[in-house]
Amino acid sequence: MKRYRTHLLLCTGTACVSNNAFNIKKSLEIEIKKHNLENEVLIVPTGCNGFCERGPILVVQPDGIFYQQLKESDIPYLVEEHFLKGRPVKKLMYTPSKGEEVIPKMMDIEFFKHQILIALRNRGRIDPEEIEEYIANDGYQSMGKALFEMTPEEIINEVKISGLRGRGGAGFPTGRKWELCRASKGDVKYIICNADEGDPGAYMDRSILEADPHSVIEGMVIGAKAIGAHKGFVYVRDEYPLALKRISIAVEKAKDYGLLGEDILGSGFDFDLKIVRGGGAFVCGEETALMQSIEGKVGRPTPRPPYPAQKGLWGKPTNINNVETWANIPVIIARGGDWFSRIGTETSKGTKVFSLVGKVNNTGLVEVPMGITLREIIYNIGGGIPNGKKFKAVQTGGPSGGCIPEELIDLPVDYEQLTKAGAIMGSGGLIVMDEDTCMVDVAKYFVSFLEDESCGKCVPCRSGIRRMREILTRITQGKGKEGDIELLEELAETIKKASLCGLGQTAPNPVLSTIRYFRDEYEAHIKKKRCPALVCKDLIIYRIIPEKCTGCRRCVQVCPTGAITGPKAQPHNLDASKCIKCGACYEVCRFDAIAGDAIYME
Amino acid sequence: MPKLTLDELKALRDKAKESIKTRDGKGRAKIIVHMGTCGIASGARNIMNSLLKELEERNITDVIVTTSGCAGLCSHEPMMTVEIPGKPPVKYIDLTEDKVKKIMVEHILGGNIVVDYALAFGSETVY
Ligand SMILES: Cc1cc2nc3c(=O)[nH]c(=O)nc-3n(C[C@H](O)[C@H](O)[C@H](O)COP(=O)(O)O)c2cc1C
Ligand code: SF4
Numbered sequence: 176m177k178r179y180r181t182h183l184l185l186c187t188g189t190a191c192v193s194n195n196a197f198n199i200k201k202s203l204e205i206e207i208k209k210h211n212l213e214n215e216v217l218i219v220p221t222g223c224n225g226f227c228e229r230g231p232i233l234v235v236q237p238d239g240i241f242y243q244q245l246k247e248s249d250i251p252y253l254v255e256e257h258f259l260k261g262r263p264v265k266k267l268m269y270t271p272s273k274g275e276e277v278i279p280k281m282m283d284i285e286f287f288k289h290q291i292l293i294a295l296r297n298r299g300r301i302d303p304e305e306i307e308e309y310i311a312n313d314g315y316q317s318m319g320k321a322l323f324e325m326t327p328e329e330i331i332n333e334v335k336i337s338g339l340r341g342r343g344g345a346g347f348p349t350g351r352k353w354e355l356c357r358a359s360k361g362d363v364k365y366i367i368c369n370a371d372e373g374d375p376g377a378y379m380d381r382s383i384l385e386a387d388p389h390s391v392i393e394g395m396v397i398g399a400k401a402i403g404a405h406k407g408f409v410y411v412r413d414e415y416p417l418a419l420k421r422i423s424i425a426v427e428k429a430k431d432y433g434l435l436g437e438d439i440l441g442s443g444f445d446f447d448l449k450i451v452r453g454g455g456a457f458v459c460g461e462e463t464a465l466m467q468s469i470e471g472k473v474g475r476p477t478p479r480p481p482y483p484a485q486k487g488l489w490g491k492p493t494n495i496n497n498v499e500t501w502a503n504i505p506v507i508i509a510r511g512g513d514w515f516s517r518i519g520t521e522t523s524k525g526t527k528v529f530s531l532v533g534k535v536n537n538t539g540l541v542e543v544p545m546g547i548t549l550r551e552i553i554y555n556i557g558g559g560i561p562n563g564k565k566f567k568a569v570q571t572g573g574p575s576g577g578c579i580p581e582e583l584i585d586l587p588v589d590y591e592q593l594t595k596a597g598a599i600m601g602s603g604g605l606i607v608m609d610e611d612t613c614m615v616d617v618a619k620y621f622v623s624f625l626e627d628e629s630c631g632k633c634v635p636c637r638s639g640i641r642r643m644r645e646i647l648t649r650i651t652q653g654k655g656k657e658g659d660i661e662l663l664e665e666l667a668e669t670i671k672k673a674s675l676c677g678l679g680q681t682a683p684n685p686v687l688s689t690i691r692y693f694r695d696e697y698e699a700h701i702k703k704k705r706c707p708a709l710v711c712k713d714l715i716i717y718r719i720i721p722e723k724c725t726g727c728r729r730c731v732q733v734c735p736t737g738a739i740t741g742p743k744a745q746p747h748n749l750d751a752s753k754c755i756k757c758g759a760c761y762e763v764c765r766f767d768a769i770a771g772d773a774i775y776m777e
Numbered sequence: 778m779p780k781l782t783l784d785e786l787k788a789l790r791d792k793a794k795e796s797i798k799t800r801d802g803k804g805r806a807k808i809i810v811h812m813g814t815c816g817i818a819s820g821a822r823n824i825m826n827s828l829l830k831e832l833e834e835r836n837i838t839d840v841i842v843t844t845s846g847c848a849g850l851c852s853h854e855p856m857m858t859v860e861i862p863g864k865p866p867v868k869y870i871d872l873t874e875d876k877v878k879k880i881m882v883e884h885i886l887g888g889n890i891v892v893d894y895a896l897a898f899g900s901e902t903v904y
């Protein structure tokens with residue numbers, strides 16, 4: 176077998192691809208050829224490495240050197256210096272912040288150090304389009320074990336012992352779910368992988384499909400045997416072209432190798448897997464809507480019961496799990512449920528993948544053990560808040576999750592703790608917010624998203640969410656009334672109780688959690704007509720502080736409406752009647768001479 | 778691709794594992810070929826090629842081959858350093874393809890230093 180002395184693991188996840196990773200790959204190929212290194216140095220396009228903030232990323236093995244923020248123009252020098260002459264290039268390595276020493280090795284970087292990879296075990300290490308690379312890392316061995324050495328009951332028992340709970344939102348115990356579906360009467364059963372992932376800012380599932388699609392396929396075959404299903408579907412969000420491509424290639428290759436289809440590995444077990452493109456709406460990720468969509472109908476939720484395990488796709492017993500849930504299965508079978516259950520907390524076992532975004536230095540995809548605190552994620556892995564700003568809150572669980580304030584930052588992350596704090600685990604979005612965030616505005620943002628995404632089938636969700644959005648909008652415009660907070664709370668209770676599906680039932684979370692922890696901010700908007708974070712445009716006014724203004728004219732140049740005038744070298748004037756409050760002058764002023772003040776209307 | 782059986786899957790795994798070993802960064806030995814401008818001029822590329830050929834022909838997959846810059850002894854290029862975990866590194870000088878073969882057999886596989894070609898024990902220390 177061909178031997179290369181150096182492997183270049185080039186990240187070709189969606190984020191790096193949009194930062195030019197494919198052109199970097201071309202340029203690497205050209206330069207490597209130029210130096211006649213093509214028989215020594217192998218380029219391996221991998222899925223998402225995780226540290227998206229620093230993309231495009233190239234990891235050099237066996238040395239473990241981490242190159243980041245690469246540009247095409249860096250490549251000729253890099254190839255000659257490092258891959259030909261053996262001198263690693265410092266200026267392309269990672270520094271935590273300006274002026275600090277570089278950290279050459281990936282494993283020494285804080286962002287990676289605290290992570291434990293189970294679902295993402297192969298991320299950044301293999302070429303997802305080459306099935307042999309998955310097989311090289313013991314891929315499909317668990318499937319072999321499940322097909323040849325285990326009974327369905329034994330598989331289910333192992334998953335139960337592991338304590339694995341669904342990673343798609345509700346956290347239902349996976350082993351129990353399988354058992355229910357297995358026990359359901361009927362000779363035709365289906366299994367589904369939910370890869371709809373509609374939460375804004377979340378990309379855990381996309382990454383798994385892009386970086387390691389075979390892990391999901393292997394998990395599904397094991398589940399199929401446990402449940403007694405011979406047909407499965409992967410329901411992939413339509414806006415995920417790269418994930419769609421890689422899972423499609425993976426399914427084709429697995430079929431070629433006899434790892435899917437009839438008589439898998441000669442075991443006598445048949446399982447066929449089909450890829451379905453999502454319907455494009457957020458609500459299609461809800462299991463009953465998703466099944467409608469696979470059946471070719473409009474993706475709208477239907478009442479439960481009957482649950483999918485009783486009457487699912489085309490009325491047959493159906494088991495549906497999230498991408499990450501499936502990706503955990505092969506490891507549980509390989510290492511045992513016991514091993515898995517030793518990671519995590521009393522009620523939440525294993526790890527969870529989070530997409531860490533917002534006002535945090537190291538944005539990216541992280542996999543951490545359950546029970547890790549929010550502080551560890553945000554500060555140790557995430558590197559804290561940029562620009563010396565203060566942390567304010569973190570939104571967990573996507574649009575229908577909740578905001579957790581600074582006081583609770585030492586909260587251990589597990590299903591129960593997050594729920595107790597008024598948030599949810601959800602599918603694993605973490606949006607970090609700093610002191611410049613207005614919590615009423617945040618609540619309005621998520622509620623507007625949910626208003627757009629409500630399918631409209633039931634009144635409490637359809638009208639209730641709209642009412643909430645109207646009230647929140649009024650508050651942010653300074654038109655809030657005494658009693659609005661109570662009205663929001665009342666609406667929230669009704670919507671939660673009376674909505675048909677999870678979308679409606681959880682929609683009030685962002686409102687309730689922000690009221691719970693930031694009531695004073697609501698009150699400032701309502702009673703004092705003041706936005707303490709200076710976000711709500713209607714509640715701020717920009718003015719020039721004459722003592723500080725040097726008359727440099729920078730603000731004059733950026734103002735889109737010509738609201739600022741004044742001769743050079745003299746304090747300028749800002750005409751509030753022309754100002755559209757875009758904040759551009761505030762951003763460019765180098766002398767802190769522009770103030771954004773809260774308007775008081777007492 | 779004919780359909781795999783369980784045994785064939787295991788065999789394929791073992792074979793494929795070898796080809797990605799370089800990615801673990803672990804090995805029974807590490808060979809550093811010095812590739813400064815001087816090294817390249819005096820034939821370090823040929824040394825690298827013959828090393829890789831040797832490893833491939835002998836089907837050895839757990840020896841890491843890497844490069845480094847000029848070792849500061851330009852008159853004795855081509856050079857390479859052999860590091861075996863737990864033992865002091867050994868620097869070989871004035872290499873030829875035949876010498877590489879011998880070092881491969883005696884030192885890397887056999888564990889005995891080829892004293893005739895060795896310059897000194899130890900990688901340079903940087904103060
Ligand atoms: C509005 C809404 C959207 C959802 N979107 C997703 C999704 O994108 N991906 C997902 O796995 N689960 C989603 N779910 C949860 C699914 O209904 C279902 O619980 C999950 O796929 C079950 O898999 P698990 O047990 O592995 O978590 C959504 C639920 C609701 C109410
Ligand atoms: S709760 Fe909302 S999204 Fe769910 S069925 Fe009712 S209207 Fe549709």
Ligand code: SF4
Pocket residue numbers: 717733734735736737738739749753754755756757758759760761
């Ligand atoms: S906030 Fe915008 S519109 Fe208003 S004065 Fe400044 S630059 Fe002009």
